[in-house]
Amino acid sequence: MTYAVLDVREWDIAVDLETGAPLDTETCSIDSSMLNMARQVVKGYPYPGDFALESMEWVTDTALRLWKAYDPNFMFISYAQPGILGGVLDLTRDDWNDLVDRQFQNVDRFIKNTGYTPIIVGLGDMIPLKGYANLSNLDGIGYVRKANRRYAGLFSPSDDDLAKLGDMPGVERVVSKHDFIDLFGAAGSFEHKFPDYLVVAEEGYAFKTMGSSTRIGYKTIARNESIPVYAGLSNARIHSIVDLRDAIIRNASRQRIALILLDGIGVKDFRGRYNLCDNSVYWYTYCQGDDSYLAISTGKHFQYGDYPPGWLDFTDDVESKTCPYDGFIERPVTDSIGNYLRNVLGVTSAAAGSRSTFTHLAAGADICVECCCCGLYNYGTKAVIYKDQA
Amino acid sequence: MICNYCEWRCELGDGQAGVCQMYIQKGNRIEERHPHHYTTYVATHIESLPFFHAYPGSRSLQVGSRGCNFDCHYCSNAYVAKSLPGEVYTFRLEPKRLVDVAKQTGCHNIVFAVNEPVVFLPSLIEVAKEAQAAGLPVGCMTNGYMTEETADILSETCEFINISLKGFSQEFYRKYTGISDFSPVLRNIRKLANRVHVEITTPIIQDINDHEIIDIAEFIASVDKNTPWHVFRLLPEYKMQDREYPSIQVINKKLEEARRILPYIYFSNFVGSTWVSTHCPACGKKIIERFNLGGCGGKMVKYLLDEGNSCPDCRNHVHIHGNYTQWNSGDVDNDLCSLGC
Ligand code: SF4
Numbered sequence: 001m002t003y004a005v006l007d008v009r010e011w012d013i014a015v016d017l018e019t020g021a022p023l024d025t026e027t028c029s030i031d032s033s034m035l036n037m038a039r040q041v042v043k044g045y046p047y048p049g050d051f052a053l054e055s056m057e058w059v060t061d062t063a064l065r066l067w068k069a070y071d072p073n074f075m076f077i078s079y080a081q082p083g084i085l086g087g088v089l090d091l092t093r094d095d096w097n098d099l100v101d102r103q104f105q106n107v108d109r110f111i112k113n114t115g116y117t118p119i120i121v122g123l124g125d126m127i128p129l130k131g132y133a134n135l136s137n138l139d140g141i142g143y144v145r146k147a148n149r150r151y152a153g154l155f156s157p158s159d160d161d162l163a164k165l166g167d168m169p170g171v172e173r174v175v176s177k178h179d180f181i182d183l184f185g186a187a188g189s190f191e192h193k194f195p196d197y198l199v200v201a202e203e204g205y206a207f208k209t210m211g212s213s214t215r216i217g218y219k220t221i222a223r224n225e226s227i228p229v230y231a232g233l234s235n236a237r238i239h240s241i242v243d244l245r246d247a248i249i250r251n252a253s254r255q256r257i258a259l260i261l262l263d264g265i266g267v268k269d270f271r272g273r274y275n276l277c278d279n280s281v282y283w284y285t286y287c288q289g290d291d292s293y294l295a296i297s298t299g300k301h302f303q304y305g306d307y308p309p310g311w312l313d314f315t316d317d318v319e320s321k322t323c324p325y326d327g328f329i330e331r332p333v334t335d336s337i338g339n340y341l342r343n344v345l346g347v348t349s350a351a352a353g354s355r356s357t358f359t360h361l362a363a364g365a366d367i368c369v370e371c372c373c374c375g376l377y378n379y380g381t382k383a384v385i386y387k388d389q390a
Numbered sequence: 391m392i393c394n395y396c397e398w399r400c401e402l403g404d405g406q407a408g409v410c411q412m413y414i415q416k417g418n419r420i421e422e423r424h425p426h427h428y429t430t431y432v433a434t435h436i437e438s439l440p441f442f443h444a445y446p447g448s449r450s451l452q453v454g455s456r457g458c459n460f461d462c463h464y465c466s467n468a469y470v471a472k473s474l475p476g477e478v479y480t481f482r483l484e485p486k487r488l489v490d491v492a493k494q495t496g497c498h499n500i501v502f503a504v505n506e507p508v509v510f511l512p513s514l515i516e517v518a519k520e521a522q523a524a525g526l527p528v529g530c531m532t533n534g535y536m537t538e539e540t541a542d543i544l545s546e547t548c549e550f551i552n553i554s555l556k557g558f559s560q561e562f563y564r565k566y567t568g569i570s571d572f573s574p575v576l577r578n579i580r581k582l583a584n585r586v587h588v589e590i591t592t593p594i595i596q597d598i599n600d601h602e603i604i605d606i607a608e609f610i611a612s613v614d615k616n617t618p619w620h621v622f623r624l625l626p627e628y629k630m631q632d633r634e635y636p637s638i639q640v641i642n643k644k645l646e647e648a649r650r651i652l653p654y655i656y657f658s659n660f661v662g663s664t665w666v667s668t669h670c671p672a673c674g675k676k677i678i679e680r681f682n683l684g685g686c687g688g689k690m691v692k693y694l695l696d697e698g699n700s701c702p703d704c705r706n707h708v709h710i711h712g713n714y715t716q717w718n719s720g721d722v723d724n725d726l727c728s729l730g731c
Contacts, residue, residue: 006662008623011638013662020681020691022664136431136481141494156494208481210491214429214454214470214504216478312495314433318717319447319691324681325661372661372684377466377625379684380661 001030001388002332004325006372007042008380017384018332020324030388037069038367038383047354047371049378051089053102055354055371056081060106062369063352067114070350074248074341075116075258076297076363078353079103083263083288084376086126086219104271107260116258117232117251119244121296123288124279125222125266132217133170133201135209142199142209143312145328149206149213150221150287153195153310162197170205173283174198183282186303189330193311200283215376223285228267228274233257240278241286245299245337252347259337261296263288263355293355293362298335306330325382327357327374336364342387360384391415396459396508396536397574411474412457412509425513427480429470430454430504431488433495435717437680439503440687441529442656442668443618444550444587446678447690448715450529451497453488454504455513456480460533461568462556463629464593471505472628485513485520492526496720502530503552508540518547527712531591533567534575534582541578550587550711552620553579557592558602558609566598576609583613587711591686593622593659596636600644607648607655616709619652621645622659622686658682672706 002017014023014035025035045062048054056079063077082099085091091099111118133152135142140157154161154174165174175198181191201207203223229238233255236247248257267276279286281301286292291302291309298305307313313328322331333339341347342364351368353359360368366387372380393400393413400408402415413420436450456478458471465471470478483491492500500521507514507530518528529550536544544551555575556567563572582588590610594600603621610617623641626633642657642665649655653671657663666688668678677695680688694702699710 008638008660008662009635011660013664015662132479134481136483137487141491208479210495211432212430214467214478216469216473312433314449315496315718317435317689319693324689324691325683327683374684377627377685379625379659382661 002384002386003030003388004385005035005038005042005383006380007039007046007382009046012039012043015325017325018322034367034385034388038369038385041065041069041369042381042383045369045381047373047378047381050080050084050354050371050373050376053081053099056103056106059352059354060110063110064113066350066352066367066369070348070367072348072350072366073256074252074338074347074349074365076338076349076351076353076359076365076368077110077258078261078263078293078355078359079106080263080354082265082269083123083126086264087217088215088376090218100265100269100271103262103265107262110258110260114258116256118230118258118260119232119236119248120230120260120262121244122228122262122265122267122270122274123292124224124227124264124286125268126219126264127204127222129206129217129220130204131170132208133168133199133205135199135207138164140196142207143195143310144207144209144211145310145313150201150223151309152199152201152207152209153312154197154199155195155312157197165199170202172200172202175200184284184303186308189306190303190308194308195310198310213375221287222266224266225278225280225285226276227279228265228270229277230272230274238275238277241292241295242299242301243277244296248337249340249345252341253345259296261293261353290358293358294333297337297362297364298333300335325357326361329357329361333361333364336362338364338366338386342366391418391420393420394537395511395540397569398459399537410457410459410506410509422510422512423475424480425510426482426484426516427455428453428483429456429478429480431483431491433497435689436499436501437690438685438687439501439531439552440591440620440656440658441501441550441552441589442620442678442680442687443589443654443710444529445499445527445712446693446710446714447717448498449496449717449720450499450501451488451492451495452501452503454502455510456505457509458506459509459535460506463566464595464624464627466625466627467504468628485517488517489520489524489526492521493524496718497526498715498720499527499529501528507532508536511540511543515543515547534578535569536574536578538577538581541581545582545585548586550589551582552589552591553582554591555579555606555609557599558605562599562602580613583617589618589620591620591622593624594636594641595624595630595633596640600636600641603644603648604651607651611651615652616654617652618654618656620687621655621657623657625659656687658688659686660684663688668708670701670704670706670708673701673704675701675703677701677708
């Protein structure tokens with residue numbers, strides 16, 4: 001059984017992750033040592049909040065606690081703060097540099113304390129926001145998911161809409177579903193959910209339309225075709241974001257590896273040595289969010305997953321949806337790296353991260369600790385236990 | 391000229407804005423500064439706004455503008471509610487366009503639920519007219535500090551209203567919301583509850599307004615015992631970001647006493663809350679099951695009332711405004727059917 005412990009400071013509850021139903025931990029058959037460990041970690045390390053700089057220390061402290069308590073062979077660690085804060089705060093250059101320094105100090109602290117072989121991935125630069133492409137007054141429906149602001153879905157556009165978009169400042173290209181599927185070769189639910197057209201913003205622009213956030217934006221995600229990766233593995237051949245999984249799997253049985261993902265960090269801010277790795281497929285570049293997390297974890301490009309950019313995610317959020325605590329995600333990610341390590345190689349794993357639900361979805365580790373944030377509001381701390389030994 | 395939309399009754403000079411910054415005097419008229427300008431529109435569960443006893447299960451087009459006539463120290467939307475014109479990005483959407491978007495995306499109703507609707511009332515009225523003509527009910531969330539005239543208008547415009555009763559003392563309102571007298575809020579709750587479906591919301595700040603829980607419950611019971619009451623755990627935000635998170639146990643203990651006064655008390659704004667489901671007041675059966683992923687309210691996962699909104703076990707009637715509605719049942723344009731609506 002996969003279950004979660006949800007902690008909101010001085011109060012917690014365990015729930016079955018698949019149904020969302022509360023668990024009676026006294027009577028249900030789960031491994032009490034995993035449950036107790038999860039409870040202690042989330043109780044001892046409440047998430048400070050997306051706006052708190054200490055949330056970077058929280059990731060490291062939580063990861064160190066998991067390492068001490070569980071001693072896993074593989075750790076998945078994600079730091080979201082530079083990406084989040086750069087997006088919504090008006091930071092000076094010095095503030096930003098301090099933030100990045102603090103980020104890398106936290107990475108160093110984890111590595112020095114634990115001795116894991118690090119694979120550090122900067123998921124991409126943040127660049128000043130130039131403006132918005134406003135899709136709200138088209139005849140069709142423009143839709144953008146908050147977390148993925150450079151790609152917007154467009155449904156049932158008129159000819160007029162398509163002509164307007166051709167001249168709209170901030171719009172780089174408009175791609176029909178047919179052309180997209182033709183080039184990328186997607187199928188199944190990805191194809192089914194794919195919008196009639198995908199609208200791509202020019203670098204530096206984001207969208208305003210149905211679903212866009214009300215927050216004031218300052219920086220946005222750069223269109224980085226390649227991103228910096230430092231891999232402490234001697235035999236790593238990491239040419240693309242989807243090669244990371246294989247590099248880990250090949251070494252995980254004989255080496256203790258920590259995969260460390262840094263939102264908001266690209267070549268211009270990466271501290272230390274790195275190699276470049278491809279962050280794109282055809283003309284699509286990853287948005288350092290759910291798409292890159294899933295590509296890294298599954299080792300497959302986004303078009304082979306279930307969640308196309310610009311898709312109307314809310315239509316899937318029906319009453320009977322499984323895994324209700326996983327938000328818009330329809331079902332567990334069965335081909336996550338953690339799942340493979342556990343079920344195929346018998347390698348233990350743990351995860352800590354401030355990327356909310358995407359920490360456990362992408363990591364799939366035996367135990368994953370993450371924040372429960374939505375819209376940058378802090379609603380608690382969560383531990384997800386995939387490995388139930390009972 | 392005096393602006394009579396809310397109880398501030400600001401005196402506006404020519405071209406001069408009042409407390410909310412949203413109206414100005416132009417000649418001998420008071421006008422919205424930016425009519426039909428919005429900051430957001432999203433499709434969401436009506437329970438997340440929250441409305442637990444109105445159109446359960448339905449999909450709402452949640453619409454927000456900017457500006458507010460309060461200055462709540464804990465406001466979690468201050469970046470938009472307290473922003474000045476030009477500070478946040480707004481887009482103009484004509485009433486018909488907003489209603490078309492709602493219909494095209496399978497929304498069953500439109501709810502103004504990000505900032506105080508009274509500060510953009512003329513726009514809201516126009517949208518409501520268009521929505522009513524299209525058969526879409528309209529609701530809103532308000533702090534209730536409107537004039538009686540405005541309450542009359544709102545009761546003809548909105549079918550369901552969630553009113554925030556933030557405390558139960560002049561001292562609390564004076565210190566934490568910026569108004570000197572909260573009696574208009576109580577007056578408006580009574581008036582509106584007589585005319586439309588009303589739910590009440592109260593954010594609780596430990597050691598500041600938690601001692602008022604019973605007073606609030608008794609007041610709500612005096613209006614209508616069946617009024618749903620949503621109690622939120624405060625998130626330390628805005629001017630109160632340095633406060634501790636309130637204790638769930640301490641607040642819930644106080645709510646236990648209030649549950650003897652009101653049958654429908656909900657407690658949320660934290661992940662995993664077990665106090666977001668509806669139980670039959672007569673036999674105790676869980677009749678509407680919800681969960682909380684974080685945020686206000688929750689999401690419905692099971693609706694067990696029968697067609698007449700009676701408990702399937704004891705037949706007790708439960709007050710629900712409007713019908714149970716399936717999430718994907720909205721009439722949508724044929725072209726959009728491929729979206730799974
Ligand atoms: S609506 Fe605004 S301008 Fe009018 S009285 Fe209230 S605060 Fe003053």
